[in-house]
Amino acid sequence: MKKAVVLYSGGLDSTTCVALAQAAGCRVHALSFAYGQRHQIELEQARRFAGRLGISEHRIVSIDLRQFGGSALTADLEVPKDCCDEPGIPVTYVPARNTIFLSYALAWAEVLGCFDIYIGVNALDYSGYPDCRPEFIAAFEQMANLATRAAVEGQGHFRIHAPLLQLTKREIIETGLRLGVDYSLTHSCYDPDASGAACGRCDSCLLRLKGFREAGLTDPVRYQARG
Amino acid sequence: MKKAVVLYSGGLDSTTCVALAQAAGCRVHALSFAYGQRHQIELEQARRFAGRLGISEHRIVSIDLRQFGGSALTADLEVPKDCCDEPGIPVTYVPARNTIFLSYALAWAEVLGCFDIYIGVNALDYSGYPDCRPEFIAAFEQMANLATRAAVEGQGHFRIHAPLLQLTKREIIETGLRLGVDYSLTHSCYDPDASGAACGRCDSCLLRLKGFREAGLTDPVRYQARG
Numbered sequence: 001m002k003k004a005v006v007l008y009s010g011g012l013d014s015t016t017c018v019a020l021a022q023a024a025g026c027r028v029h030a031l032s033f034a035y036g037q038r039h040q041i042e043l044e045q046a047r048r049f050a051g052r053l054g055i056s057e058h059r060i061v062s063i064d065l066r067q068f069g070g071s072a073l074t075a076d077l078e079v080p081k082d083c084c085d086e087p088g089i090p091v092t093y094v095p096a097r098n099t100i101f102l103s104y105a106l107a108w109a110e111v112l113g114c115f116d117i118y119i120g121v122n123a124l125d126y127s128g129y130p131d132c133r134p135e136f137i138a139a140f141e142q143m144a145n146l147a148t149r150a151a152v153e154g155q156g157h158f159r160i161h162a163p164l165l166q167l168t169k170r171e172i173i174e175t176g177l178r179l180g181v182d183y184s185l186t187h188s189c190y191d192p193d194a195s196g197a198a199c200g201r202c203d204s205c206l207l208r209l210k211g212f213r214e215a216g217l218t219d220p221v222r223y224q225a226r227g
Numbered sequence: 228m229k230k231a232v233v234l235y236s237g238g239l240d241s242t243t244c245v246a247l248a249q250a251a252g253c254r255v256h257a258l259s260f261a262y263g264q265r266h267q268i269e270l271e272q273a274r275r276f277a278g279r280l281g282i283s284e285h286r287i288v289s290i291d292l293r294q295f296g297g298s299a300l301t302a303d304l305e306v307p308k309d310c311c312d313e314p315g316i317p318v319t320y321v322p323a324r325n326t327i328f329l330s331y332a333l334a335w336a337e338v339l340g341c342f343d344i345y346i347g348v349n350a351l352d353y354s355g356y357p358d359c360r361p362e363f364i365a366a367f368e369q370m371a372n373l374a375t376r377a378a379v380e381g382q383g384h385f386r387i388h389a390p391l392l393q394l395t396k397r398e399i400i401e402t403g404l405r406l407g408v409d410y411s412l413t414h415s416c417y418d419p420d421a422s423g424a425a426c427g428r429c430d431s432c433l434l435r436l437k438g439f440r441e442a443g444l445t446d447p448v449r450y451q452a453r454g
Contacts, residue, residue: 059294062289068338096330096333100330100334106322107321110322111295136370139373143326143367146358146366147323147366
């Protein structure tokens with residue numbers, strides 16, 4: 001059975017990617033990162049639900065992006081609320097995050113002897129991050145095939161799969177539901193409260209809620225009561 | 228004064244890169260990695276000598292490549308000896324290592340607001356690693372300029388400087404000596420003994436010794452007595 005490394009945060013998009021990799025016939029080796037993010041609950045859920053999602057192997061790599069700072073997700077900046085449509089790249093951007101995440105995925109894939117890497121980036125209903133764009137994914141794939149012994153020696157060709165790239169949030173949710181994803185096992189909020197309830201107001205919550213609304217569905221995760 | 232991020236291992240090549248970045252008028256922000264490498268003494272020396280080399284800021288990032296395995300430098304494989312000219316990519320290859328290192332350098336550079344990254348890879352007297360080749364460096368640079376807010380918003384263009392790429396070990400040493408590098412403050416061995424003395428027989432030692440020999444010089448570091 002073919003193997004795939006899937007970047008898996010426990011969120012809606014990456015969990016849909018897990019299901020898509022499985023539907024493509026792959027055993028999923030899921031990779032999560034503890035990168036000093038404020039929403040640690042994301043990781044706890046990712047670990048807890050990996051088995052129920054049929055993930056074959058789950059690794060959590062600790063990387064300390066806090067020592068560089070530069071993002072509301074890793075430094076002491078305020079997570080912006082209710083401003084989904086503000087122009088420009090938001091303060092939740094983490095410098096070079098997807099580059100670092102994919103680099104680790106590439107290392108693990110090479111050791112596993114597999115050439116398929118999945119990442120749940122999205123270029124439509126996305127937050128404007130440069131490392132979520134198709135041109136970034138293509139450039140990383142090209143670099144990966146020059147960087148590694150496995151590719152250079154001709155054992156295979158690395159492919160960075162970004163199957164959600166051109167889907168709306170609604171289409172992502174509908175795709176996942178068709179594949180049997182239980183979205184109550186996912187978590188998206190950038191700023192949950194201590195109980196894990198989503199804020200409903202950060203970029204990530206607003207996009208998620210919009211997706212469920214447009215699909216004519218109710219998001220099964222728990223939200224904080226609005227004051 | 229311009230800033231540069233320099234990948235700095237404490238070895239001969241990266242220390243020469245520090246001097247070259249300084250000669251280009253940059254304040255050097257040096258980045259080292261604790262990646263489960265067997266030659267921890269490399270890092271201790273890097274930390275100890277950073278000040279004497281005029282490095283403005285030195286950070287050591289811990290990354291655990293051991294959990295992926297796949298290399299004699301991070302797993303329990305034997306470091307090969309006396310086989311400098313064996314064909315193929317040696318077992319000391321660490322999967323995606325330079326990709327991961329440059330990704331962190333990119334993150335830090337973006338936070339520092341600088342666009343110059345130095346890496347001491349070499350395509351002549353090198354060990355055959357795919358991520359030491361000019362085509363890899365060019366592909367990484369292209370990817371970096373698509374990956375980051377700073378580049379996408381037009382604040383600058385990232386350049387991955389690999390000034391040693393086309394130099395022989397002899398030329399690297401001669402370049403460093405012209406810039407005043409004290410090579411007794413560097414360390415290259417993959418398999419030093421407990422006292423820190425170099426083995427003189429791994430790829431890295433053999434290349435270094437060849438460089439000093441061809442320059443008509445004696446390597447100032449200490450080697451183990453041969454049995």
